[in-house]
Amino acid sequence: MKHPIVTLLTDFGTRDHYVASMKGVILGINPRCTFVDISHQVGPQDIEEGAFLLASAFSSFPRGTIHLSVVDPGVGGLRRAILAVTSSYYFIGPDNGLFTLALQREEIKRVIVLSNKKCFLPRVSSTFHGRDLFAPVAGHLSLGVKPEAFGDKTDTWVELNLGKPVQKGEELTGQILHIDVFGNLVTNIDRDRFLDFVEDRPFLIRVGSHTIRGLKTGYWEGKRNDLLALIGSGGFLEIAVREGNARKKLKMKKGNPVRVRRVMP
């Protein structure tokens, strides 16, 4: 790769040295890499939030970007380590569902189980695969090593359930996947799923005891302090308050349901 880009997403925080150690290992293999941090403040071991943040960011990057994501409660245990190759990107990380939402939006070419120890650090700890296993694979991949060199193909991988809102008759029920820094409530209902469901029928959106009619296109529509729904910048249905904080106003938290109901015209 001429200008290799590696994104990093972890639950390691930015206070400890963990992220720097991963970058150091990658630069030792390929000093030409450009890094972009997606987030290191995923809640500890919160695979769902990691999946959401990755899905929101990955497609803004140029083709060939290597997305290295480590939210890994099972490190050192039996979970597999994988490299997923899609028509545009590479995803490296634990096989625990972290890539669920991103892969749903991509054309998957193949998924490789990382097993070739020659591509890892000489001594792989049981505590820090981010540095000892995933980082070196990202480094070698960025040098042009073929995905097949890292291990065998697999036809199965772990998928989280969260990617799938549930439809029952005239109602589609999703849940709050992430609450952003502005207090906007981001759901697991993505644009395509939403449009497929409502088609061109009128609809109501229910969250807590509140009901919202229709979609806005921006945070500035409606009146100050009005609740509004829109398709957010990551491509998911989102609940916001004009010039306010929806999390505080609605007292909502992650996992709470959001319902879309088709109504008579």
Add this chain to the structure above:
Amino acid sequence: MKHPIVTLLTDFGTRDHYVASMKGVILGINPRCTFVDISHQVGPQDIEEGAFLLASAFSSFPRGTIHLSVVDPGVGGLRRAILAVTSSYYFIGPDNGLFTLALQREEIKRVIVLSNKKCFLPRVSSTFHGRDLFAPVAGHLSLGVKPEAFGDKTDTWVELNLGKPVQKGEELTGQILHIDVFGNLVTNIDRDRFLDFVEDRPFLIRVGSHTIRGLKTGYWEGKRNDLLALIGSGGFLEIAVREGNARKKLKMKKGNPVRVRRVMP
């Protein structure tokens, strides 16, 4: 540009994916860019704090650096998007006063209203101009596209009032613009304004019920726990406590006044 540098300053925080999305878009246009984050922890929609942090950092960068700043409560509304070209730098962001303090220290060459849609992402959301509009402009600019290509020149732009302390007779009144991680109180009185005002006369500085005589040059002058005033590293008058925390000691917050009074020799 041979080694294009893009700084980023936002109120997006580092937990969400927003900053990464902006960087991804820029790298898709110019993979050679080097990024430096100035701060992403500007208080939500706090244009004044953003203006201060940008003013404190921008001039440490080499000529030609692109400063991309997005604290943008009016996103999707009527506020304009601008590119300000000075004799040394480029500033890209919303026209809401965010560049007030930086531009006061620069020789402005021209200000362009960003309107050429060919330089934006194909679909510009109403919620995330940082990614869809400002980032692509930064990317194209870093490739050498001329500022004029992005839109028409303008002779007016929004300026905040905060840049201007108020003089009344023998007293110059500024306010606390920012409190740093060490508890130092940074005011909106910059070095030139301060020196012009006091010339070579003696002066007192009043903050809350405390009075400080004269300026120090470093945090280590005076006695432990003494209040002191100095011109801080960003070029603004600053109140500190030797080996202590001025915010806690004085119970001050942003916006509180700081007065400089000229006295008889």
Add this chain to the structure above:
Amino acid sequence: MKHPIVTLLTDFGTRDHYVASMKGVILGINPRCTFVDISHQVGPQDIEEGAFLLASAFSSFPRGTIHLSVVDPGVGGLRRAILAVTSSYYFIGPDNGLFTLALQREEIKRVIVLSNKKCFLPRVSSTFHGRDLFAPVAGHLSLGVKPEAFGDKTDTWVELNLGKPVQKGEELTGQILHIDVFGNLVTNIDRDRFLDFVEDRPFLIRVGSHTIRGLKTGYWEGKRNDLLALIGSGGFLEIAVREGNARKKLKMKKGNPVRVRRVMP
């Protein structure tokens, strides 16, 4: 250097502009530098924590990496500024013990006292040597300037005590140096010191009122909520709780003792 890498470790936080200012200065001297942030959330003026984080990360980087570390309560005072050259790395920062743990693991070639003003910014403030003194030295060094050009050699430098656990008969007493984002308690007893002490004898580890038998190799050994000890990824003895938070479970804080006792087989 073909691909110069500069790491940064400070107590400046990420909200203020301080770190960006340092990077701007370095890029003004050498725009080809790649930066990696180790941490900027070292506790204010906590040299010991800085020493620990640097020691945990530095050796993951390729040979020739410049480690620029500024936790500097004595800025503007009498403390010296140094460049330590080891067989693999460069360390730049205040001479206050910040490099103690890293240098214990390296072969030191020479230590230079930074005094050549031509290598600093034209005006060195008393408040921000990170930007005005240390950053320019890092920039020039990355361009290939010889260490000797920055000042004279010295044979003495400040060392912290914390690097040295205390042995009394059959007991080795260390202390908690750092508590990571997962609540793991990292001690100042490093792998070599630990192995030298226990040799192949059985041992107990005491922390608070708890006793742990033997070492695990990963966080997933033992039972859920069990206390365990292991050599962490930074090479230090560490106390953890399987799928839990040792800090909360044991109510421990930095500085608390951890004892290793050799027992009869």
